[in-house]
Amino acid sequence: EYDPIKQTIIYPPELLINNKNYPTDSWTNVNPHILSRLGQNLHRQKNHPLYHLTNRIRQYFYQQKDPRKQSPKFSIIDNLSPIVTVQQNFDSICTPNDHVSRTKSMNYYINKDTLFRAHTSAHQVDLIRSGLNAFLCIGDVYRRDSIDPTHYPIFHQCEGVQLFNKEELFMENRNVRGEKDNLQIFAPNEYRDATKQEGHTLEAVKLVEASLKQTITDLFKTLFPNASTLNSRWIDATFPFTHPSWEYEIEIDGKWYELLGCGIIEQSVLENSGLGKDYIGWAFGLGLERIAMIMYGIPDIRLFWSTDSGFLSQFQFEDSTRPVQYKPVSAYPQCINDLSMWMNKTRIDPLDLYDLVRSIGGDLIEQVLLIDEFYHEKKDKHSQTYRIIYRSMDRTLTKNEINMIHKDIENHCQKQFDVEIR
Ligand code: FA5
Ligand code: MG
Numbered sequence: 001e002y003d004p005i006k007q008t009i010i011y012p013p014e015l016l017i018n019n020k021n022y023p024t025d026s027w028t029n030v031n032p033h034i035l036s037r038l039g040q041n042l043h044r045q046k047n048h049p050l051y052h053l054t055n056r057i058r059q060y061f062y063q064q065k066d067p068r069k070q071s072p073k074f075s076i077i078d079n080l081s082p083i084v085t086v087q088q089n090f091d092s093i094c095t096p097n098d099h100v101s102r103t104k105s106m107n108y109y110i111n112k113d114t115l116f117r118a119h120t121s122a123h124q125v126d127l128i129r130s131g132l133n134a135f136l137c138i139g140d141v142y143r144r145d146s147i148d149p150t151h152y153p154i155f156h157q158c159e160g161v162q163l164f165n166k167e168e169l170f171m172e173n174r175n176v177r178g179e180k181d182n183l184q185i186f187a188p189n190e191y192r193d194a195t196k197q198e199g200h201t202l203e204a205v206k207l208v209e210a211s212l213k214q215t216i217t218d219l220f221k222t223l224f225p226n227a228s229t230l231n232s233r234w235i236d237a238t239f240p241f242t243h244p245s246w247e248y249e250i251e252i253d254g255k256w257y258e259l260l261g262c263g264i265i266e267q268s269v270l271e272n273s274g275l276g277k278d279y280i281g282w283a284f285g286l287g288l289e290r291i292a293m294i295m296y297g298i299p300d301i302r303l304f305w306s307t308d309s310g311f312l313s314q315f316q317f318e319d320s321t322r323p324v325q326y327k328p329v330s331a332y333p334q335c336i337n338d339l340s341m342w343m344n345k346t347r348i349d350p351l352d353l354y355d356l357v358r359s360i361g362g363d364l365i366e367q368v369l370l371i372d373e374f375y376h377e378k379k380d381k382h383s384q385t386y387r388i389i390y391r392s393m394d395r396t397l398t399k400n401e402i403n404m405i406h407k408d409i410e411n412h413c414q415k416q417f418d419v420e421i422r
Contacts, residue, residue, distance in 0.1 A: 015110060017083065027104060027112040034108055034116065034142060034153060042304060043138055043156050043288065044078060047316045050156055050304060053223075053292045054078070054138055055320035057158055060222050061136060074160075077127065078138040083110065084117045092125040093241035094268050101240075108142045108153075116142035119285055120159035121241060124265075128273035133163045138288075150257075152301040156288040161265070162211065163281035169207055185280045194236075197243050197267055204280055208264055209244070212282035216248055216262065223295060224250075225323065237261055241269050242283060252294060260286045297325045308334065309389060310366050330393040334366065337390065337406045340422040341413060343382040348417050350384075356416060357388060360409050364402075366391040383422070 009031060011024040017035065043050045061074040089095075090102050100106065101118065108116040117123075120137045127135055137159040145151045170183045185204040192198040196205040213234065221227045231251040235258075239245045242263025249256045262284035270276040289301050296315075298304070303311055303326075310329030317324075341348070350370045357368050365388065372385035388409070390402050410421045 022110045025111045027109040030108045049292045052320040073134045075135040084122045089122040095240040120157040125273045149300045158286040160284045163279040335390045335402050340385040341419040344418045347382040
């Protein structure tokens, strides 16, 4: 319910979301648009661009094996609920109580204790605590943010975390006599400055930083075939849960795009996970839409939510490594008409039908799909149903205009193929 005077939504005492009741309070600010998008899981929807992109990221990390076990090093988690606690989203990763990122104006709260996760970092501590030393966590995240072609209130992130103990970090390092160096992750009386946290040795931090940056630059080399011709840069950044921290940007047509945030995990975050004594690690958070927009040339972030077949059909393929460049579809509405036929003699080759439809409908035909085909024993006849999707690039077609073209196509089919229109 909307209160036109206060211009706010009036909430009932409880909200039922995903079969669970949540009490509302003065923090509640979720809206019907957000709730209506719940559970779509675009990243797990087959043939969606975000599905192809996450497949490619999975493949890249899957190749990295644990040297002792020869099994993949990284676990991949993509099905955690986006409804999290304030503890998970902020406290667990050491976000100060007065930090701006907690405000109502930046997040979608269900109530003062519960919100739609603002980032996949909300799951870092739980996943580390569950025993994972290297993982990806993929999911939808929610933010009240500016509205423009690259920002949308729901987008997708891929979190990456890798932890190292002393053996793993310094494995390769030996001195001139072939003995293992006595290198340490932690040292007492160390200081915090721009390059490292207090308690960490500089050599440990530099190795973790190198691993992080190498992992990310190699990932983008596999995602962007032209990576070597793209300019990229590391920008110093700040996050409450990493130090030092960076953002990674790439330049396209003279504009810089921020693709991710990352850094050396704050030791207090690892302490919250129960591993603070032995491990050091890196973490990153990729913005998946940003990467997919560049990879596929998708000009507007709203398109990821499109159910328009002109958009989705461009991503209908099995091999996620296939290079695709998105071709803009018209802004005018589609009109869908089906064509069902009994074939008196031989089955129609769909390619012949496509030709015929195209020759009559011209550029008003956006797509033709063979959506049903069977053979009827008793009638001894083939049946086919085609879905014809009409759309003009430059105007809204009238129903009447389309019916005339469709009728024309039916007449030509009867003449050319010896069929009965059903
Ligand atoms: C974060 O969300 C941190 N959790 C990332 C991180 C993880 C840092 C682990 C350190 C360690 P940030 O708010 O910058 O950071 O978002 C990360 C990425 O998400 C951005 O680089 C951008 O690619 C993408 N992004 C951010 N806001 C939006 C938005 N409104 N729409 C689309 N993409 C966005
Ligand atoms: Mg950022």
